[in-house]
Structures are given as structure tokens and as C-alpha cells.
Amino acid sequence: MASDSEKSLLAGLLNPTPQTDQKVVSKRRTFRRCKSAPLAEFLPGEINSTNEVQSLKRAESFFDNIHPSFRKVAIYLIFYLAIGTICFYFVKDQIKGEKKDGVLDSVYFCIVTMTTVGYGDLVPNSTPTKLLACAFVFSGMALIGLTLSKGADYLVEKQEVLLIKALHLTQKLGPTEILKEMETNKVRYKCFMMMAFLVVLIIVGTVFLVTIEKLDVVDAFYCVCSTITTLGYGDKSFSTEAGRIFAIFWILTSTICLAQFLCYVAELNTENRQKSLVKFVLTRKMTNVDLEAADIDNDRNVGAAEFVIYKLKEMGKITQEDVSLLLQEFENLDVDQSGTLSTCDLMLAQSAQGRR
Amino acid sequence: MASDSEKSLLAGLLNPTPQTDQKVVSKRRTFRRCKSAPLAEFLPGEINSTNEVQSLKRAESFFDNIHPSFRKVAIYLIFYLAIGTICFYFVKDQIKGEKKDGVLDSVYFCIVTMTTVGYGDLVPNSTPTKLLACAFVFSGMALIGLTLSKGADYLVEKQEVLLIKALHLTQKLGPTEILKEMETNKVRYKCFMMMAFLVVLIIVGTVFLVTIEKLDVVDAFYCVCSTITTLGYGDKSFSTEAGRIFAIFWILTSTICLAQFLCYVAELNTENRQKSLVKFVLTRKMTNVDLEAADIDNDRNVGAAEFVIYKLKEMGKITQEDVSLLLQEFENLDVDQSGTLSTCDLMLAQSAQGRR
CATH class of the missing domain: 1.10.287.70 (Helix Hairpins)
Structure with missing residues (x-):
């Protein structure tokens, strides 16, 4: 899968102008979708209908x-x-x-x-x-x-x-x-x-x-x-x-x-304060220093996910400790050290665990 | 910066075998660092010395x-x-x-x-x-x-x-x-x-x-x-x-x-339960379904930051709502729709705000 994506990436870079070749166009579209509109799938209306039900189920089992x-x-x-x-x-x-x-x-x-x-x-x-x-x-x-x-x-x-x-x-x-x-x-x-x-x-x-x-x-x-x-x-x-x-x-x-x-009144107070903090974090201007700090994989670009993590830290919802722990786990799973997880990585990681 | 990174990306893809040309090698190294070892900068020891002091300062001002x-x-x-x-x-x-x-x-x-x-x-x-x-x-x-x-x-x-x-x-x-x-x-x-x-x-x-x-x-x-x-x-x-x-x-x-x-005893209880949940989430095996769900920018690869966000959601530390809100904000800032934030994006976004 990784190589497939790289190919389409390459196709996109090599063909910066519109093409009539149907195959290339479709490849390029896949690439553009991933590069330019990572949010299209995350419009609240769409996501809630599937993910929130899932998260509810998970929340309930956790709740129990x-x-x-x-x-x-x-x-x-x-x-x-x-x-x-x-x-x-x-x-x-x-x-x-x-x-x-x-x-x-x-x-x-x-x-x-x-x-x-x-x-x-x-x-x-x-x-x-x-x-x-x-x-x-x-x-x-x-x-x-x-x-x-x-x-x-x-x-x-x-x-x-x-x-x-x-x-x-x-x-x-x-x-x-x-x-x-x-x-x-x-x-x-x-x-x-x-x-x-x-x-x-x-x-x-x-x-x-x-x-x-x-x-x-x-x-x-x-x-x-x-x-x-x-x-x-x-x-x-x-x-x-x-x-x-x-x-x-x-x-x-x-x-x-x-x-x-x-207790609920106190919770409401805390929530209101948290909401105003979120508002402050959202409206605060990003600077170059922020960009550098947010860049987790050090590729001098801040992707959508990196931006989300940086802002969540700023909101105080997560700590650097949480992130470090998970990054370590990611490194363990990313067997081929490609910087991304694919099905192949998972299979390798799990067979490696089995052998240990 | 974005174009610079793309160039090095291209160089890396076009030169998959080791090169003697010093310039190309150095370019490729930049790329490889970003693709294969995104975690090198995030070893706990190193990170804590800088980021935690920063986060303390932020925590204190928030605390006040x-x-x-x-x-x-x-x-x-x-x-x-x-x-x-x-x-x-x-x-x-x-x-x-x-x-x-x-x-x-x-x-x-x-x-x-x-x-x-x-x-x-x-x-x-x-x-x-x-x-x-x-x-x-x-x-x-x-x-x-x-x-x-x-x-x-x-x-x-x-x-x-x-x-x-x-x-x-x-x-x-x-x-x-x-x-x-x-x-x-x-x-x-x-x-x-x-x-x-x-x-x-x-x-x-x-x-x-x-x-x-x-x-x-x-x-x-x-x-x-x-x-x-x-x-x-x-x-x-x-x-x-x-x-x-x-x-x-x-x-x-x-x-x-x-x-x-x-209150502190109750907090300790909650924390212990949270810790065991974190442990459960960390040791649980990732499946292909998880990979698909974790893929925020839909490029069929799960980067380090995407993995972190997915696991944080699973731990119940953040909700889909938090993520959606921040993704929307990201979309607003990403003026050139490249899927990544660069200094250029920030300048454009801020001048656009000024004009509005």
C-alpha cells in the first residue's frame, strides 16, 4: 500500500498540469484529495453518524x-x-x-x-x-x-x-x-x-x-x-x-x-473555563515558532494531524507524556521504518511479537 | 518551504539507490529522516528537557x-x-x-x-x-x-x-x-x-x-x-x-x-483506572479497520501524528468533536490547500484575516 501511494505521489508531482489520460487523472485525484482536502471526510455531519455511534459503543463498554x-x-x-x-x-x-x-x-x-x-x-x-x-x-x-x-x-x-x-x-x-x-x-x-x-x-x-x-x-x-x-x-x-x-x-x-x-455546578464551571480556553487557543495566531514546535516528524511541514496534536496540547487536553508514549508505540509497530503504518507493518509487527 | 520539501521528496524518490553526489545524498538524508525516523527527536529524555519546561510555563499561566x-x-x-x-x-x-x-x-x-x-x-x-x-x-x-x-x-x-x-x-x-x-x-x-x-x-x-x-x-x-x-x-x-x-x-x-x-483519593482511583485503560489501549493489537479509521488525511497511510490522535481517542482523552473542530481550523489556515501548514500559509491566512 505504501508503494502504491508513493507511485500516485510521484504521478502527482510529475504531472502538475491537467492531463487527459484518464488513468493519470484518477491517480492524481487520489493524491490531490489527500494533499489538499484532508478535511473533506471530516465534516461534522458525516463523521458523527458513523464514528460517534462507534465511540458511544466504546464509551459505554468503558463506562461499564x-x-x-x-x-x-x-x-x-x-x-x-x-x-x-x-x-x-x-x-x-x-x-x-x-x-x-x-x-x-x-x-x-x-x-x-x-x-x-x-x-x-x-x-x-x-x-x-x-x-x-x-x-x-x-x-x-x-x-x-x-x-x-x-x-x-x-x-x-x-x-x-x-x-x-x-x-x-x-x-x-x-x-x-x-x-x-x-x-x-x-x-x-x-x-x-x-x-x-x-x-x-x-x-x-x-x-x-x-x-x-x-x-x-x-x-x-x-x-x-x-x-x-x-x-x-x-x-x-x-x-x-x-x-x-x-x-x-x-x-x-x-x-x-x-x-x-x-459537583455538577463545579463541573459546569470547569467546562466553561475549558471552553473559553479552547476558544482562546483557536483564535490565537500561529507563529513560525509554533509551526516548528508542532512538526512531529520533522519534515518542515505541519500536517493536519500534527496541527491537531499541537493545539490539543495547548488546550491542556493532552500532555507531552501522552504523546511521547504513543510515539514510542508507533515506532515499535512501524517495522519497516517508513514513517507510516501500513497493513504490511502490522503483519510484520505481530509476527515479530509471536516469535518473541 | 513547502516547495523545498517537495523537491527533496522528489530527489529521494528519483534516487532510490545510494549516491556519491554529496548534495543529493544530503537532500536524500533529509527526506529519509522525515520518512523513516520521525521519532528520533522524540525520545523522552530529550523532549522533556525542553518541551516540559515550556509546558510548565504554559500550565502555570493557565493555572493562574x-x-x-x-x-x-x-x-x-x-x-x-x-x-x-x-x-x-x-x-x-x-x-x-x-x-x-x-x-x-x-x-x-x-x-x-x-x-x-x-x-x-x-x-x-x-x-x-x-x-x-x-x-x-x-x-x-x-x-x-x-x-x-x-x-x-x-x-x-x-x-x-x-x-x-x-x-x-x-x-x-x-x-x-x-x-x-x-x-x-x-x-x-x-x-x-x-x-x-x-x-x-x-x-x-x-x-x-x-x-x-x-x-x-x-x-x-x-x-x-x-x-x-x-x-x-x-x-x-x-x-x-x-x-x-x-x-x-x-x-x-x-x-x-x-x-x-x-477528593484526592477519588482522583487517585480515577487516575489508576485511566492508567490501566492506557495500558490496555497500548497493548491492544491494531487491525486493518483501525488503520483505516486512523487515517485522517485519507492517504492510505497512517503517519505518527495520525496514530497518536487515534489512540488518544481510544483512551478517551479526546473526543471526535475536539478533532473535528481543530481540523476545521487547520483547513482555514491552510490557504494554499497543500495539506500542510507552512510559513507561507500563515502569512497568507493572516493577511486574509486582516483584509476581512
Whole structure:
């Protein structure tokens, strides 16, 4: 293949003026296409329909790897709560405060501790329980911070496709457009969804506290705010049995939601800053010094791919380390040292690996 | 420059056998260098000494932009605390609990609220104060989450260079090696530093509570744990005047430190996963389908830069969107449509922009 391309290259160079010979013209066209219009194949519309679907598939399989599957998160949580409940159930006489039902109180105490709400309506009252509570709050924080929040993020991303489909129902977007819309405004959608979810949780919590715990509206709202922020002064808390059952689910969901919402806001900030950096890099004038620095294969010309790599480095998306590592790998694969990879190179490289 | 390179290319193709003519040989050598050994200039050792220093400079100037300068963070904090103190000082009769000194209590209440520790030793006791507390806890959370934690991260990164220098004092590392070491183990160092700092803060807090607040050791440790995790049951808290002055500084520092530590642990996890993905991508065999997909300029050969871009996409470090955007920019700059950028292209592109 390499020699074929070289031939057409040669033909192009040797025949700089238009030719009537059909064969030469067609050869030359191949060459010109590669030299003058490397971007023709990369118009966003065309590329997205094929490559983005591929990249989605790859992203999803990658996604499954990095995100702990939801089952795993649930198992961790149940395991943590089970151990917590058993521990605190056995020392329930060493916990003082407003007690209702043994098992329920233990679960409730676990949730209030692991989410760091810490009302103080139930408080450890002996040295072992105090140390147990210390151990539980640290492990609970780590569990929420490292696992549950990722589970929440995973759920939100899954919902996002549905949301975008629903929002653009009238326009009947194809899968490509949905992907594009999702790619561009991903974090924004996440923020809005989480905010909507938070508002629902706040309303549900307030209504519950007013109806079941018989608090007045301001106190209920105050208790809701104090809970979801994990402030937990403890002057208002869940004191009925029904309230504590509700609290177990509601506290866990709402504290994670607020934390995740803040994460998304921070992500949105970073993204906006990244976007303005990209804009700056794109509009900045290239100088000769830039050209020289961008020239990876040192042929005194900067090809499309070299330009892309140089600008990506400038945007801070990749580092020189990434590039060096891959160039080394390229050198290993490029067995015939032609400076380009061909099918032939791959076969040689793989047979060489087999022999080793 | 483009024509010059084409000439040497032509010379190389026309003279495939070794020549004695000195001029032709030298021309051919230029060509061969570009075609057969594009990686010679990119051996890690050589590249790092020049490019990494450059990239550091760029990273630092970028750094100054994204990280709110420390002064800004301090101004936000002082502003928040000043407003908080004034507000809560005016409604101090509507706060019930263990009161000491008007202004001190207000600042202490602000800190306990904004960090979401919420001991409950001071509690709002009227509708306006309750709503005020709700507003303050949300803004305090946002302030800590979005600003202070970034300030902390900035400080840690600044310290890191000093730490690495100190650790390798006997080996006398040059700036390049320090940069390399920092680049590779950045997050790990951050984790260790934050952990060490946390241990110091825990010890200081415990000693203080034992000596000044006269708690026994277990209670002191329990109060420390309950505070830094923002649990704040409130059965043990800072009740003396000296304790509250200490608490103002200690609570703010220690809660931010623990949160930041968890962030670093999560970052380390992500980095490890990213590293194993990179390893997977590097060891995966290239197929013909990959070759075809990697070929940006469609010349049926995959150059070094094209290979790098393809693998970076596979690693998830860049997206097709990034590449498309930059290819479009490349097309704009490549005025003579040669498929490569030269000084001539840049001059033409810039004069064209001037005319527009």
C-alpha cells in the first residue's frame, strides 16, 4: 500500500498540469484529495453518524468498567447498613436519646451518621460506642463520596438520554443528533435534572414533616434544609416511628443529591473555563515558532494531524507524556521504518511479537 | 518551504539507490529522516528537557487563570463571615443555647453552620433566624465547595514542589526530573500530604480539647472525629470562650482538609483506572479497520501524528468533536490547500484575516 501511494505521489508531482489520460487523472485525484482536502471526510455531519455511534459503543463498554455497576453499589450499601445495624443494635443500651424501636433506631442512627447529618437526637454514651461511631462516620463518608455519588452520576447519565428525547419529541431527533446534543450540553442537563430532583425532594420532605411529624411549615422547611445540607442542628428531627422509616430513605437520597448537584455546578464551571480556553487557543495566531514546535516528524511541514496534536496540547487536553508514549508505540509497530503504518507493518509487527 | 520539501521528496524518490553526489545524498538524508525516523527527536529524555519546561510555563499561566487567586478566596470568606456575623449578631436574642460572647458566638455560629458541622449548641429560635440559617448553610456549602476547596488544592500543589525537592535533596534533582516526578506521582503526593496534614489537625484538636475544654481523651477524639466529618452530634462541643476562638480556625481548616483528602483519593482511583485503560489501549493489537479509521488525511497511510490522535481517542482523552473542530481550523489556515501548514500559509491566512 505504501508503494502504491508513493507511485500516485510521484504521478502527482510529475504531472502538475491537467492531463487527459484518464488513468493519470484518477491517480492524481487520489493524491490531490489527500494533499489538499484532508478535511473533506471530516465534516461534522458525516463523521458523527458513523464514528460517534462507534465511540458511544466504546464509551459505554468503558463506562461499564469505570462506573461501579449499580448492583455493586447496592451491595456495598446494604452490607454497610447491615453491619452498622447489628453493631448498634447490640450496644443500643449505650445510646441515649429519643428511642423508638430497636432495629429501626439502629438503621436510622446509621443513616444519620453516615450522611454526617448528625442530629444528635440519638447519641453514643459509652467509650466503645463513641469509637464505633467514629469508625462508622469515616467509612460512611468514604462510601458515599467514592461509591454512591458515582452510582448517582451513572443514574443521571442514563436518564439524560430519555430527557433529551422527551424534550425534542416534536423535532424527532435521530440518534446522532441526540448524541450531539448530549455531548454539547451534558453537564448543563445534569445540573437541571439534579436541581429538579432536589426541589421535588425538598417539597416531599417538607410536606411529610408537616403532615406526619406535625411541624409547622417554617420548622419543616428549616429541618429539611438542615438535613439535606448535613447540617443537622438536631433541634428538629424525625421523632415518630413513621418519620424515621421515611427518614432512612429520604436523608440518604437528598444528601447525595445536593452533594452531586454541587459537583455538577463545579463541573459546569470547569467546562466553561475549558471552553473559553479552547476558544482562546483557536483564535490565537500561529507563529513560525509554533509551526516548528508542532512538526512531529520533522519534515518542515505541519500536517493536519500534527496541527491537531499541537493545539490539543495547548488546550491542556493532552500532555507531552501522552504523546511521547504513543510515539514510542508507533515506532515499535512501524517495522519497516517508513514513517507510516501500513497493513504490511502490522503483519510484520505481530509476527515479530509471536516469535518473541 | 513547502516547495523545498517537495523537491527533496522528489530527489529521494528519483534516487532510490545510494549516491556519491554529496548534495543529493544530503537532500536524500533529509527526506529519509522525515520518512523513516520521525521519532528520533522524540525520545523522552530529550523532549522533556525542553518541551516540559515550556509546558510548565504554559500550565502555570493557565493555572493562574483557573484557580481563583488566594486573595480572592480570602476576600470571599471574610465577606461571608462579616455578613454572617453582623446578621446573627443583630438577632442574637433569637438564638438559644450556650452563649458566651456576642460577636464571638456569631462568628462561631457562622463557621459551625457553613461547614455543616451543626453541633446544635447554638440553635436559631425564631422564624427569621431559621430562614437566615437556611440561606447561610446553602451559601456556605457553595462557598466551601466551589471556592475554598480550590484554594486548598492550589496551596497543596504549591507545596508539592517543595516536598519533592526536600524528599530528593540528596539526589539533587534538576528542574526537569522534579517536573517528571511531579507529573507521574502528583495525585499520590497530594494524598500523602493531605493525610499528614489531617493527622496533625486531629492531634492538635484532641490535645486542645483535653487541655482547654477538659474533656477526657476518648471524648476529645470523638468530638474531633464528629467535627471534621461535619457530623456534629453536639453532645460534645466547644463551650469555653478560648475553645470557640480555636474552633473558628480549626473547624474550617479540618473539615476542608478531610473533604479535600477524599477528593484526592477519588482522583487517585480515577487516575489508576485511566492508567490501566492506557495500558490496555497500548497493548491492544491494531487491525486493518483501525488503520483505516486512523487515517485522517485519507492517504492510505497512517503517519505518527495520525496514530497518536487515534489512540488518544481510544483512551478517551479526546473526543471526535475536539478533532473535528481543530481540523476545521487547520483547513482555514491552510490557504494554499497543500495539506500542510507552512510559513507561507500563515502569512497568507493572516493577511486574509486582516483584509476581512
